[in-house]
Amino acid sequence: MPTSVSREAQAAIVRGMAATATRYPEPDDLDGWRALAAATDEAVRGMVGALPALGGEEERIDLGGLPVHAIAPAGLAPDDRRVYLDVHGGAWISGKGEVCRVRGALTARSVGARVWAVDYRMPPDHRYPAALDDCLTVYRALLEERRPEEIVVGGSSAGGNLAAALMLRARDEGLPLPAALVLSTPAVDLTESGDTWRTNLGLDPVLTGSLMPAIRLYADGHDLRDPYLSPLFGDFTNGFPPTVLASGTRDLLLSDTVRMHRALRAAGVEAELHVFEAAGHGMFLGNTPEDKDKAREIRRFAEREWARAAL
Structure with missing residues (x-):
C-alpha cells in the first residue's frame, strides 16, 4: 500500500483490490454480455446514488433516436456558449442511459460548462463503427449550434478512445475541429502492446x-490497428486539437496515455500529460484530494483553451 497518497486514495485502492475480477462471457453469448453491461451499470449507479442534487438545467435531445443529455451546471451564465462534448467510458459495453446522464452532470459541474453527453450505441447489439458514427452525428449536430472554438471534446477510457477517434474522423471528413481535447486514461492502442x-x-x-x-466484441473483426479503432496509429500531422492527457502510475493504460502524448508531441500538436501518484484506471473513482486535483487541471486546461480559441 503506497503511503504517498491521501488516506481516501489508500482506502480506494483497498476497495479496488478486494473487488472480484471481471469475467467476460464467451463471444457468442449475447445475453451474457447484456447481463454484464447491466450489472456494471447497476454497480456504477450504486456508487453515485448518494450524490447530492447537482442543480442546473437538463434537457434530453433526440437525434433521430440517438439520445444526448444536455446539462448545464447551476449558476451558468445564460450567455455562456461553451459546450463540453462528453463521451463516457465503460469498455464500450456499459454506461448508457441514467449512468450516461449522471456522468454528464458530474462533468458539467466539474468543468463549469454545459455538457452534451453522448448516449451512443454499444455491443453486443451494435458494434464498430456504430459508437463512432454516433459520436460523429452528435458532433455534427453540435456544430450546427456552436462554433468549433466554443467546443471541447473529452472522454475517459473507452470514451477516450472514441473521443480521439472522433477527432481523426471529423478531420478526415472535412469538419472543423474543436478548441481542445481531453483524454483521461484513454484506450488508444487496442492491440494492448x-x-x-x-x-x-x-x-x-x-x-x-x-x-x-x-x-x-466491439471491433467486430476489424483490424485493431485501424486508427479509427486505435487512434495511436493515426496521422496527427494534418490537424489535431490541443490535448491534455491524464493517467496514474498504477493505471494499466498508462502506456497508452504516455505513448499518445509522445505521438502528439512528435507531430507538433500541443499536448500536456499529467500522471498521478498511485492512481489506477480512472483515478480513485471518488472524491479524493487526488481526484479533485485532476479535475482542477482539466478545468484549467479547458478554460484556457476556450479563452485562446475565442481570441
Missing part, C-alpha cells in the same frame, strides 16, 4: 486484466 499492460497487471485496482474480450 503497451508496457504497462504487463508491468501494472495486478497493481491497478480498477482494471484487473486484459480488455481483449470486450475489444474484440
Whole structure:
C-alpha cells in the first residue's frame, strides 16, 4: 500500500483490490454480455446514488433516436456558449442511459460548462463503427449550434478512445475541429502492446486484466490497428486539437496515455500529460484530494483553451 497518497486514495485502492475480477462471457453469448453491461451499470449507479442534487438545467435531445443529455451546471451564465462534448467510458459495453446522464452532470459541474453527453450505441447489439458514427452525428449536430472554438471534446477510457477517434474522423471528413481535447486514461492502442499492460497487471485496482474480450466484441473483426479503432496509429500531422492527457502510475493504460502524448508531441500538436501518484484506471473513482486535483487541471486546461480559441 503506497503511503504517498491521501488516506481516501489508500482506502480506494483497498476497495479496488478486494473487488472480484471481471469475467467476460464467451463471444457468442449475447445475453451474457447484456447481463454484464447491466450489472456494471447497476454497480456504477450504486456508487453515485448518494450524490447530492447537482442543480442546473437538463434537457434530453433526440437525434433521430440517438439520445444526448444536455446539462448545464447551476449558476451558468445564460450567455455562456461553451459546450463540453462528453463521451463516457465503460469498455464500450456499459454506461448508457441514467449512468450516461449522471456522468454528464458530474462533468458539467466539474468543468463549469454545459455538457452534451453522448448516449451512443454499444455491443453486443451494435458494434464498430456504430459508437463512432454516433459520436460523429452528435458532433455534427453540435456544430450546427456552436462554433468549433466554443467546443471541447473529452472522454475517459473507452470514451477516450472514441473521443480521439472522433477527432481523426471529423478531420478526415472535412469538419472543423474543436478548441481542445481531453483524454483521461484513454484506450488508444487496442492491440494492448503497451508496457504497462504487463508491468501494472495486478497493481491497478480498477482494471484487473486484459480488455481483449470486450475489444474484440466491439471491433467486430476489424483490424485493431485501424486508427479509427486505435487512434495511436493515426496521422496527427494534418490537424489535431490541443490535448491534455491524464493517467496514474498504477493505471494499466498508462502506456497508452504516455505513448499518445509522445505521438502528439512528435507531430507538433500541443499536448500536456499529467500522471498521478498511485492512481489506477480512472483515478480513485471518488472524491479524493487526488481526484479533485485532476479535475482542477482539466478545468484549467479547458478554460484556457476556450479563452485562446475565442481570441
